[in-house]
Amino acid sequence: MSDATMDPRAIAQAVAIEVADEDSQVGDFVEAIDLGDNVTDFRFETRVRGYEGWQWSVTLYHDVELDHWTVNESSLVPTDKALRPPEWIPWKDRLEPTDLAVTDSIGTDPDDPRMEKGFRKVEPAEQGENVSSDAESAETTDAGDNTETDAGGVDGSQDESAAASVTSEEDIDEAVEEFDLSRRHVLTPLGRSQIAKRWYEGPRGPKSLSTKTSDGNPCSTCGFFIPLKGELNLLFGVCANKWSPDDGRVVSIDHGCGEHSEIEPPEPSHLWVQSKPAFDDLHIDIIAQTPRDERSSVELIEQLSADEDDNPNDEEEASEADIEANTVDDGANQEEVLEHTAPQNEPEVEATVELGDDEDSEVEEVSENNAEAE
Numbered sequence: 001m002s003d004a005t006m007d008p009r010a011i012a013q014a015v016a017i018e019v020a021d022e023d024s025q026v027g028d029f030v031e032a033i034d035l036g037d038n039v040t041d042f043r044f045e046t047r048v049r050g051y052e053g054w055q056w057s058v059t060l061y062h063d064v065e066l067d068h069w070t071v072n073e074s075s076l077v078p079t080d081k082a083l084r085p086p087e088w089i090p091w092k093d094r095l096e097p098t099d100l101a102v103t104d105s106i107g108t109d110p111d112d113p114r115m116e117k118g119f120r121k122v123e124p125a126e127q128g129e130n131v132s133s134d135a136e137s138a139e140t141t142d143a144g145d146n147t148e149t150d151a152g153g154v155d156g157s158q159d160e161s162a163a164a165s166v167t168s169e170e171d172i173d174e175a176v177e178e179f180d181l182s183r184r185h186v187l188t189p190l191g192r193s194q195i196a197k198r199w200y201e202g203p204r205g206p207k208s209l210s211t212k213t214s215d216g217n218p219c220s221t222c223g224f225f226i227p228l229k230g231e232l233n234l235l236f237g238v239c240a241n242k243w244s245p246d247d248g249r250v251v252s253i254d255h256g257c258g259e260h261s262e263i264e265p266p267e268p269s270h271l272w273v274q275s276k277p278a279f280d281d282l283h284i285d286i287i288a289q290t291p292r293d294e295r296s297s298v299e300l301i302e303q304l305s306a307d308e309d310d311n312p313n314d315e316e317e318a319s320e321a322d323i324e325a326n327t328v329d330d331g332a333n334q335e336e337v338l339e340h341t342a343p344q345n346e347p348e349v350e351a352t353v354e355l356g357d358d359e360d361s362e363v364e365e366v367s368e369n370n371a372e373a374e
Helices: 008-019 128-141 145-179 189-200 230-234 296-310 320-325 334-339
Strands: 026-036 039-046 054-063 068-078 115-117 185-187 225-227 236-239 250-252
Touching: 008 026, 008 039, 008 054, 008 068, 026 054, 039 068, 185 189, 189 230, 189 250, 230 236
Parallel strands: none
Antiparallel strands: 026 039, 039 054, 054 068, 115 185, 225 236, 236 250
16 A cells, blocks of 8 residues: 555554544554654554553555655554563473473473583693603703703702692592582582572471471481582581481471481380279269158058058968967878868858948848869
């Protein structure tokens, strides 16, 4: 789209109105930004709901020779006041150590700033320097007496430098062997500082809950504390107490787990606690009774029952005299037996009941024993 007669600002505003859904969504002119190469960016306010802080951007190209403007593109661009989502972060940078499982592996970047190449000892490849040095030493020995003293001084300095070089090589070899620096890659100072910060601020540092409850017994004074080597030796070590929750883990020297080696074991307790008996068989509890209400009917019944217990029926009990009078010896004859035997066929009168004066007669109620004598 090109136009040689209209104002570029009016052209840009017309393009923005054409792109917008409604004419009212394009606001006032804000500014014109020169992008170079005869390209200008015209900005207008945006009145679209949800796009507060955004601006309409219409870029125009100005052909100086022909003196006309051409529209390049139009779009909505955010400003500093616009509400935008956070910047995109690559997935590898978004990962956390807790996101990886045992079977996951992300590898190590070749340009990882935490890594650097390890120590590698290189032997000298050229021996020509040694040959030239031997020739020079031979020439110095062939010189006169005046030069012998100087040569002796030079030889002494060379011997000292050779001894120093041998000592330095031994120190280097010892350091390489002690810290295992012959690996392909080792930690850089940046990597060691990041490790120290992460460990010290982690759950096995001085700010953990177990440290606050350890009663002032830090790991630095514990017999199960194994210090590390190198620079990390100043702050960290490994816990070797199998009863500690930090067993086999790196802990700081001011950490505490509550299983310090200097803590005395608790006193042994009984297998069980003997409780007090539920029932007391040695003492008798006397319970005071309250007096009951007096009721004449109840007292009469109790008195009658007591009288019956005190005066039992005489017929139920027999004295020795009665027994002797009613018994017959084994040698008695039949007449004596019949005298002491009561007839069973005669009726026995049990009681006589008076019915009253109305009938003016007495009726005797007789109960006969229907049992016949055998």
